[in-house]
Amino acid sequence: MTEERTPWWRTGSIYQIYPRSFQDTDGDGIGDLAGITQRLDYLVDLGIDAVWISPIFPSPMADFGYDVADYVGIDPRFGTLDDFDRLLAAAHTRGLRVLLDFVPNHSSDRHPWFVESRSSRTNPKRDWYIWRDAKPDGSPPNNWISDFGGPAWEWDAATGQYYSHAFLPQQPDLNWRNPAVVDAMLDAMRFWLERGVDGFRIDVLWHMVKHAEFIDNPLNPDWHAGMGDMHRVHQTHSTDQPEVHDIAARMRALAEAFSTPDCERVLIGEIYLPFERLMQYYGTAEAPGVHLPFNFTLIDAAWNARALAALIAEYEAALPADGWPNWVLGNHDRPRSATKRGAAQARVAQMLLLTLRGTPTLYYGDELGMEDVAIPLGQVQDPRELREPGLGLGRDPVRTPMPWSDAANAGFSTGTPWLPLGPDWRTRNVAAERDDPASMLTLVRALLAMRRAQPALSGGDLRLLEAEGDVLAYTRGDDVLVALNLGSNAQRLSLPTGAFVPLLTSDGTGLDLEWSGGLALKPDQGIILRRIR
Ligand code: GLC
Numbered sequence: 241m242t243e244e245r246t247p248w249w250r251t252g253s254i255y256q257i258y259p260r261s262f263q264d265t266d267g268d269g270i271g272d273l274a275g276i277t278q279r280l281d282y283l284v285d286l287g288i289d290a291v292w293i294s295p296i297f298p299s300p301m302a303d304f305g306y307d308v309a310d311y312v313g314i315d316p317r318f319g320t321l322d323d324f325d326r327l328l329a330a331a332h333t334r335g336l337r338v339l340l341d342f343v344p345n346h347s348s349d350r351h352p353w354f355v356e357s358r359s360s361r362t363n364p365k366r367d368w369y370i371w372r373d374a375k376p377d378g379s380p381p382n383n384w385i386s387d388f389g390g391p392a393w394e395w396d397a398a399t400g401q402y403y404s405h406a407f408l409p410q411q412p413d414l415n416w417r418n419p420a421v422v423d424a425m426l427d428a429m430r431f432w433l434e435r436g437v438d439g440f441r442i443d444v445l446w447h448m449v450k451h452a453e454f455i456d457n458p459l460n461p462d463w464h465a466g467m468g469d470m471h472r473v474h475q476t477h478s479t480d481q482p483e484v485h486d487i488a489a490r491m492r493a494l495a496e497a498f499s500t501p502d503c504e505r506v507l508i509g510e511i512y513l514p515f516e517r518l519m520q521y522y523g524t525a526e527a528p529g530v531h532l533p534f535n536f537t538l539i540d541a542a543w544n545a546r547a548l549a550a551l552i553a554e555y556e557a558a559l560p561a562d563g564w565p566n567w568v569l570g571n572h573d574r575p576r577s578a579t580k581r582g583a584a585q586a587r588v589a590q591m592l593l594l595t596l597r598g599t600p601t602l603y604y605g606d607e608l609g610m611e612d613v614a615i616p617l618g619q620v621q622d623p624r625e626l627r628e629p630g631l632g633l634g635r636d637p638v639r640t641p642m643p644w645s646d647a648a649n650a651g652f653s654t655g656t657p658w659l660p661l662g663p664d665w666r667t668r669n670v671a672a673e674r675d676d677p678a679s680m681l682t683l684v685r686a687l688l689a690m691r692r693a694q695p696a697l698s699g700g701d702l703r704l705l706e707a708e709g710d711v712l713a714y715t716r717g718d719d720v721l722v723a724l725n726l727g728s729n730a731q732r733l734s735l736p737t738g739a740f741v742p743l744l745t746s747d748g749t750g751l752d753l754e755w756s757g758g759l760a761l762k763p764d765q766g767i768i769l770r771r772i773r
């Protein structure tokens with residue numbers, strides 16, 4: 241029998257890089273691969289195990305790389321394949337894994353496949369995308385709505401049919417019911433696996449297959465204009481179809497074929513669904529799906545002890561037998577944690593993220609406490625904002641350049657950054673926070689170090705303690721206890737029997753604890769304790 245090893249993606253932490261905004265090296269104001277390579281030592285020092293890099297493939301950038309024109313190349317703005325190979329080798333030398341962002345639901349409308357597909361109804365690639373006739377009155381085939389607002393169908397006058405696009409019209413949906421598409425896309429994944437990537441984050445996995453009959457989606461009776469156009473209907477028939485699991489299983493089999501005991505290639509699925517449906521994406525024992533269907537629930541969770549305890553319990557209970565949990569606090573599409581929770585609770589939130597059971601994904605800049613940056617009207621870039629302005633749906637505010645120092649342009653670029661820096665970059669930057677014991681960066685680094693030092697934090701089981709007041713508390717394994725004060729009043733927590741020593745507090749105030757019959761928590765304070773035997 242071979243010895244079972246814990247795969248790296250269970251114990252490790254993942255760090256998302258939005259490459260346009262991480263580090264620019266050629267002065268064009270846009271981050272690049274050489275910039276990431278240059279900053280790998282920062283990531284090693286931070287203590288993460290893997291980076292997931294948002295799309296770097298050739299793209300017209302209608303959706304900033306999520307519109308791919310070539311699945312097996314590198315956009316010149318980011319560099320070359322050689323730059324990528326150098327980045328990968330440099331990461332691997334440092335023990336860091338690299339995950340790419342694979343965008344299978346749709347390509348760019350400039351992808352040669354789509355150019356062919358739209359060239360005529362009889363083109364061999366016609367059926368690589370989703371083409372439908374108009375209704376008799378000329379209107380779109382059904383009521384499906386794009387996630388970016390407006391109908392999910394674009395009229396092609398030259399060939400007299402509509403094509404489907406779950407996102408922008410410049411992002412036509414690939415037809416995953418066509419086996420030739422499946423083969424071509426698996427070939428693209430194979431290309432990167434052969435090059436040595438350690439896995440993929442799979443973009444909008446739950447969107448990939450649509451109902452075969454294209455029936456109307458049910459109307460959402462609770463819709464109001466402030467929600468954004470897409471919420472007019474429930475996406476019952478345009479997403480999450482049973483056949484998607486066969487595709488996930490094909491991708492998983494490919495990842496397995498490239499896995500070795502030293503390196504399992506991991507698949508992470510971007511899926512926004514309720515737990516019960518989300519869990520289906522783990523697949524079955526016979527046909528496993530993705531390793532980690534992203535669990536985004538912390539991002540919008542009600543921030544109080546009872547609600548969070550219920551959420552954690554519900555998620556843990558819903559996991560399939562072999563399903564490994566994961567947690568996310570932010571990404572390039574959602575408001576930043578520090579803005580959503582406030583500076584003090586953002587620290588508590590990091591402690592939560594990094595002490596829950598399961599693989600954590602950190603979003604670049606959150607380790608500095610970066611906040612959403614207000615983007616002046618003339619500088620808006622995100623098509624999401626441009627198509628439905630003023631609803632707060634735009635994503636530019638969470639995609640601003642990483643502040644490295646108080647040098648010009650925060651050390652991000654020698655040119656003008658593609659998005660403005662946050663107003664606080666002169667004080668909130670890596671150089672300023674690195675040696676400040678009270679900084680967010682110091683806290684996150686300490687938390688990541690503690691995950692390594694205390695295996696119970698990555699591998700131990702999780703038991704919730706009865707929530708008291710604003711305190712969320714749980715144990716990890718037999719000996720680690722985490723208590724988080726989610727409010728701004730002092731709190732007390734009665735501890736299980738035994739003697740505990742503090743390991744870390746979230747607020748940098750040191751470890752001066754009160755021990756009279758329980759644990760005294762300061763406002764907005766989180767604390768990790770260890771039982772002494
Ligand atoms: C995913 C990405 C988002 C992108 C969309 C379309 O949700 O995270 O940034 O706009 O897919 O590809």
Ligand code: MG
Nearest residue numbers: 264266270272
């Ligand atoms: Mg550049």
